[in-house]
Amino acid sequence: MPSARCWSDVELDRVVSQRVVPALSAQGFCWLDGVLGEVGGAAVLEQVRRMHLSGALKGGRLMRAAPGLSGSAVRGDKIAWLSGAERGGDGVNALLMLVDKLVSSAARRLQRHISHRSKAMVACYPGGGAGYVKHVDNPSNDGRCITCIYYLNQNWNSADHGGVLRIFPEGKPYEVDIEPLFDRLVLFWSDRRNPHEVLPSHATRYAVTVWYFDSQEREEAKRLCRERNDSENSTSSDTSVE
Template identity: 25%
Template sequence: MQSPANDSDATVLFDPTYTESDVSFNQLLDSLVEKGWYVWPNAIETEVCQALLEEAQEHQQEGKLQRAGIGRGDEHQLNNDIRRDKIKWLDGKTPTQQAYLAKMADLQFRLNRELFLGLFEYECHYALYQPGDFYKKHYDSFRDQANRIVTTVLYLNPEWSPGKGGELVIYANEEDTKPILVSPYFGTLAVFMSEEILHEVLPTQQSRFSISGWFRLNNMQGSQVDPPSQLLTY
C-alpha cells in the first residue's frame, strides 16, 4: 500500500489552534485499550518542551546527532531507503532530561497501575528529521517478543507550518486506507502500543525535532536482569 498522498487519504490530527485545558488520563487509557493509540495535545509544559528543544539544537550544532539505524545488536544496520533521521539517546544527566524523564516515570507508574502492563524501564532519544528525511512503515517491536510495549513521541516544533510534510501516520492495520495523520506540533505527545500499531513518518520539507521513547518489559536472561538498553537501536 502506498503512503497517503494527500489529506483526502487520511484523517488529520490536530489543528494548530486546538487546545484542551484538561485532557483526562482516562481518555488515554480508553483509547489505548480500544484503538491502540492516543494523541495528547499540550501534554508537556511549554517550559519543559522549550528546554528540550534547545538541548536538541545544541546537540545538532555540536555534531552529536548520529544517523539512526534499524535492527538490534549484531543485526543493526544503516539503510537510507527505510529511515533517514539522526538521533541521540538521552542519558538523564542534565536537569532538562531529568525533568522529562520524571514525567515519563509518572506515566509508566500510572499505566502499570491501571492497565497492569508490567512496564520495567523507559528509553528514549532525540530525533531530527531534516528536509527530505522520512521513516517508512514499521512496527516498533516484533509481536510476542515482549520487548518494547508502549511507544511515546513528543514533538518539539513551536513554529510548525502545515502542509510541509513530516507527519506521523498511524495505521489501524496493514490494509488501512484512511490512516491518522499527526502533525508534529509543539508539546503534542503521541502514545501507542509498540507491537500493534503500524506507522511511518512522511518526508518532511522542514527540520523537525522530537523525542521517541519506549516503555519496556524486563527480559531476564539467566542471572542478568534485562539486556542492556543500548542494544535496542531501532
C-alpha cells in the first residue's frame, strides 16, 4: 500500500518559493498536484463522500441575490462547513494543516498579513449540469485574501464530466481552465483580480475550499460594518413612534 505524502519543511519552503509565490505574483493563481498523495487524498475523499451520502451537505446560499436568477441557477453545489476537529475528520484536518503551512509561508514572502482562515467548505456538485456562474469571492474588501480549493475527483475527464474551474484574470484577454483533478490544490487571490466560474458538471464533483484573511482588511471591514449597524440603529431609534 502506498504511504501518505509527508512534506518536509525544506520541500514545502522550496515549493512555496519556487512555484507558489512566483505564480501568485506574476499571474495571480497557481495549482499544485500530488498534495496529499494517494492515501491522504483518499482519506479526505472518504470523509466527504460519507457526508454527502448521509445528507449532511445542503444547498449553498448566496451573499446577495442575483437579479432575475434563483439561487440554484447561480450555484448548484451542496455544502457543509468543517473545522477539521470533527470526529472521524483526520483527512480534512491533515489537509488544513498542510494548507495552513503553505499559505503562511507564502504570506511571509509576499508580505501579506494573514491572520486566520475560514472553516473548510466541503462542496459537492451533484452532476446534472450543476455549476456556479462567474463571480468574485471578495468583491467588497471583506478581508478574504487567498482562496484555496482542494479537489477530490478521481478519474475525472473534463471532456465528459465538465466541471472545470475557469478563471478570468483581470486585464488579460484570455481565460484559464483548471481541471478539478484528484489531489490538486488551487490557490488564487480572492479579490477582483480573479473572477471565476465552475462550468456545468455532469458527474458528482467534490472539493474543499478555505479562505485566508488579510488581518488589516478584515479589521477595516468589521469597523465599517459596526458603523453601518450603529447608523441603522440610530436611524431606527430616531424614527420610532412612542
